[in-house]
Amino acid sequence: MTSAAGSPANPAPSVDALLETSMRDIGIPPRPTILDRIATEMQKDDPDFKRLATIIGADVSLSASLIKTANSPFFGFRSRVRSVSEALMVLGLDVASRAIAGIILRKVFPNSLHLERFWDASARIARLSGWLAQKVTDHKLRPDDAYTFGLFRDCGIPVLLKRFPGYEKVLDQANRETDRSFTAIEDAQIPTNHAMVGCLLAQSWWLPEETCLAIRHHHDANVLETPSISPPLTSRYRIAIAQFAEHLIQRHSGLSHTNEWPKLGPGCLRLLGITEEEVDGVLADAIPVIEAED
Amino acid sequence: MHYPSPVNSKLSISVHSQRKSSKDMHAKGIDPTTGFLDRGECLALTTRMAAQATQTGRPLASLWIDLDRLKQVNESFGHLGGDTVIVQIAERLREKSGGRAEWCRMGGDEFVGLATDCDAAHALQLAHDVLQAIETPLRFGEFALHPSASIGVALLEPNEDPFAFLERADRAMSTAKRQGGGRVVASGDEPVPGRLGILLAREELEIENRLHLALENGGLTLHYQPIIGFDGRIEAVEALMRCGASNELIPPGKFIPVAEKTGLVIRLGEWSLLAGARFARDLEDAGRRTKVAINVSRAQLVSPKFTQALHAALLCANVNAELIELELTESLFMDISETVQSNLRAARDAGVGLAIDDFGTGYSCLANLKDIPATKLKLDRAFVTVLPHDRRAFAVVKAMTQLGRELGMTIVAEGVEKIEQLDSLREAGVDAIQGYIHARPMPEEALMNWFHERKAT
Numbered sequence: 001m002t003s004a005a006g007s008p009a010n011p012a013p014s015v016d017a018l019l020e021t022s023m024r025d026i027g028i029p030p031r032p033t034i035l036d037r038i039a040t041e042m043q044k045d046d047p048d049f050k051r052l053a054t055i056i057g058a059d060v061s062l063s064a065s066l067i068k069t070a071n072s073p074f075f076g077f078r079s080r081v082r083s084v085s086e087a088l089m090v091l092g093l094d095v096a097s098r099a100i101a102g103i104i105l106r107k108v109f110p111n112s113l114h115l116e117r118f119w120d121a122s123a124r125i126a127r128l129s130g131w132l133a134q135k136v137t138d139h140k141l142r143p144d145d146a147y148t149f150g151l152f153r154d155c156g157i158p159v160l161l162k163r164f165p166g167y168e169k170v171l172d173q174a175n176r177e178t179d180r181s182f183t184a185i186e187d188a189q190i191p192t193n194h195a196m197v198g199c200l201l202a203q204s205w206w207l208p209e210e211t212c213l214a215i216r217h218h219h220d221a222n223v224l225e226t227p228s229i230s231p232p233l234t235s236r237y238r239i240a241i242a243q244f245a246e247h248l249i250q251r252h253s254g255l256s257h258t259n260e261w262p263k264l265g266p267g268c269l270r271l272l273g274i275t276e277e278e279v280d281g282v283l284a285d286a287i288p289v290i291e292a293e294d
Numbered sequence: 295m296h297y298p299s300p301v302n303s304k305l306s307i308s309v310h311s312q313r314k315s316s317k318d319m320h321a322k323g324i325d326p327t328t329g330f331l332d333r334g335e336c337l338a339l340t341t342r343m344a345a346q347a348t349q350t351g352r353p354l355a356s357l358w359i360d361l362d363r364l365k366q367v368n369e370s371f372g373h374l375g376g377d378t379v380i381v382q383i384a385e386r387l388r389e390k391s392g393g394r395a396e397w398c399r400m401g402g403d404e405f406v407g408l409a410t411d412c413d414a415a416h417a418l419q420l421a422h423d424v425l426q427a428i429e430t431p432l433r434f435g436e437f438a439l440h441p442s443a444s445i446g447v448a449l450l451e452p453n454e455d456p457f458a459f460l461e462r463a464d465r466a467m468s469t470a471k472r473q474g475g476g477r478v479v480a481s482g483d484e485p486v487p488g489r490l491g492i493l494l495a496r497e498e499l500e501i502e503n504r505l506h507l508a509l510e511n512g513g514l515t516l517h518y519q520p521i522i523g524f525d526g527r528i529e530a531v532e533a534l535m536r537c538g539a540s541n542e543l544i545p546p547g548k549f550i551p552v553a554e555k556t557g558l559v560i561r562l563g564e565w566s567l568l569a570g571a572r573f574a575r576d577l578e579d580a581g582r583r584t585k586v587a588i589n590v591s592r593a594q595l596v597s598p599k600f601t602q603a604l605h606a607a608l609l610c611a612n613v614n615a616e617l618i619e620l621e622l623t624e625s626l627f628m629d630i631s632e633t634v635q636s637n638l639r640a641a642r643d644a645g646v647g648l649a650i651d652d653f654g655t656g657y658s659c660l661a662n663l664k665d666i667p668a669t670k671l672k673l674d675r676a677f678v679t680v681l682p683h684d685r686r687a688f689a690v691v692k693a694m695t696q697l698g699r700e701l702g703m704t705i706v707a708e709g710v711e712k713i714e715q716l717d718s719l720r721e722a723g724v725d726a727i728q729g730y731i732h733a734r735p736m737p738e739e740a741l742m743n744w745f746h747e748r749k750a751t
Contacts, residue, residue, distance in 0.1 A: 027575070027612035031512070039511055156606075163609055191605035191644070200568050200606050206512050209490070209561065232490045 028159055028197070029108035031205045034062075038097045039206075047093055053085040056100070065103040066096065072127055072147075073289050095144040101205055102126065102151035109158045118157065121249075124290065126150025128245035131289045133237075136244075136272050136282065141237040149211050149238040150245065152202050153218055156194030159201065164190055175258045182219040182260065195219055214238035219260070224267035240268035248283050252290050325399040327377055328384035336398035336406050337457070343396075343408055344456040354410050354450040355417035357395065357424065358463035359387075361403035362442040362475035367434075375434065376403075382432055383441060390427040394420055406460065414449055414480070421445045421478040429476070444470035448481035492556050501552040504544055505562075508537050514562070516569050517735035520744070521587070521706055521728040529706065529726040530585035530619055533570040534735045535562065554593065563594045564603050571611035571618055573738060578617060582745060587619040587649055592626045598633055601640040608644065615645035619670065624652040627662045635665065642667045649706070654694060663701060671698040673724070675709025682718035692722040699723065 037055055041047045057063050063084045070087035071080055081087045088096050106119045130147035137146075160167045167190065174185035186193035199216035203209075213231035217223045218239045223231060243264050250256045269276065323335035331339060340356070347354035361383065368376040380403065387397055387405060395407035409420060425445055432439045446466030450459050462481040470479040485493035488502045508514050518531040538544040553559035570588035577584050594600050608615055620641060626634065638648060649670035650663075654677055663671075673694060680687045691707070698705045707719045710729030719727065733744060 027572070028610040030572075036512065043511070159610065163612075187602065192602040192609060193606075196599070196602045196606040197610060200564060200603070200610050203509070203561065203565055204568055204610070206510050209506055209509050209558070212561070 028201045028204065029105075032101070032104045032108075034059075034104070035097060035101055035205070038093060038100065042093045042097070049085060049088050049093075052093070053083070053088055056088075057084045061107075062100065062103060066099060069099045069103065070096075073131060073292055091144075098144060098148040098207070101207065102148055105151060105155055105205075109162070115158055115161075118154070122151055122154060124249055125153070125242055125245045127292065128249060128286060128289050129238075129241045131286065132241050132245055132248075132282075135285070136274060137237055137241065141234060141241065145208070145211065145234070146238060146241045148207065149214055150242050152198065152207065152211065153215055153242050154194060154198065155201055155215075156196065156198030159197050160186075160190065160192075160194055178259045178262065181221065181263065182258075210235045211238065218242070219264070221264050221267055224264065224271055236271060239264075240271045243268045244272065244274075248279075248286050249290055251279075251283055252287060327380055328397075328399050330384060330405070331396070331398040333398070333400050336400060336408075337460075339396060339398065340406075340408060340456040340460055343410055344450055344454070344459060347410060347450055348452075352411045353413045354408065354459075355412040355414075355420070356448050356450075356460055356463040357405075357407040357409070357417065357421050358400075358446040358448075358460070358467040359405040359407065359424065359428075360444050360467050360471060361428070362444060362471070364403040364441075367439065371434070378434065379432065379439065379441065383428055386427040386430070387424060390424050391420060406463070417447050417449060418478060418480060421447050425476070425478060442476040444468075444475045445478045446470055446481060447478060488556060490556050490558070494552070494555065498552045498555065501544060501549055502556055502558070504538060505549055505553060505556075505558055508544075509558075509561070509565075513538050514565055514569070515737065516566060516573065517737055518573070518586070518741045519728060519735040520733050520741070521726050522732050523726040524720055524724070528584055529704065530587045531741065532587040532621065532728065532735075533566060533573070533589070535566055535589070537562075554591070557593070559591045559593050560597065563589070563591045564607065567604065567607040568610055571607050571613045574617040575611050575613040576738075578614070580742070583617065585617050585619050585647065587621050587647075589621045589623065589651070592623055592628075595622070595626055595634050595637050596631060598637075600637040604637075604641055604646065605644065608646075616647070619647035619649050621649045621651045621672070622666070622668070624650070624656045627656075630662065630665050638667055642669075652708070654690070660697070663697070668701075668703055670704045670706060672706045672708050672728075675729075678707050678709050678715055678719070678729075679711075681715045688718055688722060691719070691724070695723040 034055065038052060041052050056066060066084060066087045067081055070091050081090055091099060106123075109115055126147045127150070129150040130143040133141045133143040133146035157171070161171075164170070170186055170189050173189075174182045177185050183193040183195050195216050195218055199212050202212045202215050210232060214235035217231050217235065224236055224240060243260060246258070247261045247265060247268075250258075250261070269279070274282065323332050323338075324330070325332045343354055346352075361379075364376055364379065367379050371378075380399075384397070384399070384405070387395075387407065391397070391407060391409075394412070395409040398406045398408070400406055407420070407424070409417060412420065425443055428441050428443045432441055444467050446463040446469070448459055448463035448466060450456075466479045466481040466484055469484040470477045473479070482496055485495050488494040488499055489506055490502075494502055504513075515536045516533040517536055518533055520531050521529040523529045535546070536543055537546075537549050550559065553562050566588050567590070570586045574584070574586040577586070590600075594603070597603075604620075608618065622638075641648060647669040648667060649672055650666065650668045651672050652674045653671050655674045671694070673691060677687050677691050677694075681691070682688065695705045704726065705724045706726045706728055707715075707724045708728050710716065710719065710727045710731045712731065716727065716731065736744065
């Protein structure tokens with residue numbers, strides 16, 4: 001995904017326009033117009049896949065990323081997808097639209113080595129989340145919902161990095177915090193936090209409400225298991241799956257950059273109905289997914 | 295134990311005679327107390343009537359009736375007392391339905407009525423008639439009882455299993471009971487969990503679905519209405535939310551209550567904050583520094599997360615906070631908690647303006663003015679519509695204007711439609727005007743055109 005996304009050799013018109021927009025520093029990037037075009041097509045009784053494939057195909061790097069997404073292991077399609085039309089057919093417009101949102105999200109922020117690593121990590125968590133949704137939630141959560149959440153969960157971070165020069169230090173401190181919640185550390189030093197910013201960004205891109213609420217609450221340990229109505233269970237599954245995915249990736253690599261699992265892990269496992277003893281078994285099965293595309 | 299003897303001797307005889315032959319009647323599937331069909335026969339009858347309804351295409355309705363508080367009668371007067379009530383109620387059912395329904399006793403204090411050739415409107419009418427009859431006070435010895443019932447109504451659906459059909463009426467009855475009894479609930483009207491898990495009635499569910507569709511398909515928009523000073527300056531534009539596709543907008547009166555019930559009101563409010571803030575930024579980029587006034591709900595302001603959400607919106611829009619004004623709903627003043635006050639202070643500290651909306655009616659009162667660091671007072675349209683003729687209203691407007699001034703606020707009059715009102719408001723000392731006299735709320739593009747036209751003239 002990285003090479004396709006970051007390649008300046010083939011700047012398709014729409015990406016150019018998007019980058020230009022984000023350079024103007026208008027805060028968070030507005031919803032990409034291509035998503036509106038897909039939405040318009042989806043609302044028709046007989047959506048024209050060919051037309052959409054042409055629109056998406058005009059953007060080479062977007063096409064490449066979409067095909068790559070459709071071939072992700074968690075979608076489990078037997079034959080490999082080779083064209084945008086095929087990707088649209090196998091994913092369906094709904095899923096394709098969110099996959100495209102995720103791809104563009106990464107492109108609209110100015111590139112830097114630091115952010116590349118951040119997006120790579122998000123992509124890995126998203127992929128594993130999609131796979132885990134099939135393995136452990138017993139169809140309570142659609143894999144593509146888990147996948148989209150993984151991509152957008154931390155999208156508030158690049159926004160804050162751009163706006164607050166000292167935010168990197170805040171992040172370091174929040175990552176090292178063992179007791180208070182991640183967002184409590186942010187709230188103490190800046191007037192908002194990445195969960196809230198991410199939630200607003202996702203909402204302004206018209207992502208499903210359950211996804212927005214999950215982004216908003218993904219560091220709230222007490223919402224995971226509180227039998228309350230808000231956020232709804234499907235939001236809580238999204239949070240638990242992504243946190244579990246992050247943990248498995250860290251466990252596999254032996255590198256742990258965060259202290260979130262001790263704070264959120266027990267609640268996530270209980271919500272997912274997994275015991276601590278079963279975690280290694282899940283990890284063993286997940287290794288091919290974790291190592292894929294790296 | 296002594297039981298008061300029923301006043302109605304006829305009923306007394308009826309109870310007696312029915313008891314005497316109870317064995318025979320029971321054998322025929324008849325409830326010995328009421329003479330109605332018993333539970334087993336009811337199921338058989340429903341099956342027959344459902345088959346008939348399917349054949350003839352005529353609607354079949356079922357009413358499931360459960361008497362409220364019969365347990366208390368039994369506890370006070372024993373089962374014979376309860377039976378006497380049952381007999382009298384059965385008599386009323388028979389009389390009131392006048393052959394419109396076949397009646398069955400399901401046991402205890404539950405009855406089922408089956409009405410053939412009876413559509414939804416007639417079934418509900420029958421249920422209400424029956425409820426009214428049941429609720430007529432009933433003399434029991436020297437006591438007057440006030441019976442009541444919960445009634446569920448269902449209409450047979452095509453190819454529906456007769457038992458499922460009865461069960462639906464039973465479920466609707468349970469809902470009526472949960473809602474406090476003494477009411478009729480139609481099957482399909484029972485609350486069901488909405489997408490966010492909150493129990494909603496069918497109509498509300500439909501609106502919740504449309505709200506979610508709007509949230510996911512870009513179906514939310516803001517329209518803007520200018521607020522114009524007497525000096526001709528544009529004081530601000532108020533952002534008003536529109537929800538749904540342009541050809542099928544959901545009226546605010548319908549979507550706001552559902553949004554409040556489901557908690558979506560907070561999210562709609564946050565969406566407005568960001569969209570309104572972005573528009574303020576767009577206006578500034580277009581060389582037009584105009585304040586955008588955004589409505590915030592009570593639910594948003596009582597939340598400890600409000601300040602983070604406000605800052606997130608300002609930051610995401612990358613807008614100067616001074617270009618944003620929050621319009622505070624008057625229901626906020628029911629209870630100004632410490633959280634609300636600290637949220638409002640934080641907003642002011644950030645540089646955001648605060649306008650008190652619909653001031654002067656409802657819950658807003660003078661005492662609140664000292665607790666809220668407001669920068670603007672918007673006088674309720676109720677004062678404006680009676681101007682200039684109502685001199686007392688004029689006196690109140692003038693006094694409120696002076697008070698607001700003393701507190702350093704800008705005074706706006708809402709709902710101004712006539713030129714004569716303008717003169718009165720100017721005389722009272724009001725600073726700015728909002729209303730159809732200047733402009734209706736309009737989409738972004740129309741507002742931009744309006745700006746251009748205004749400049750040209």
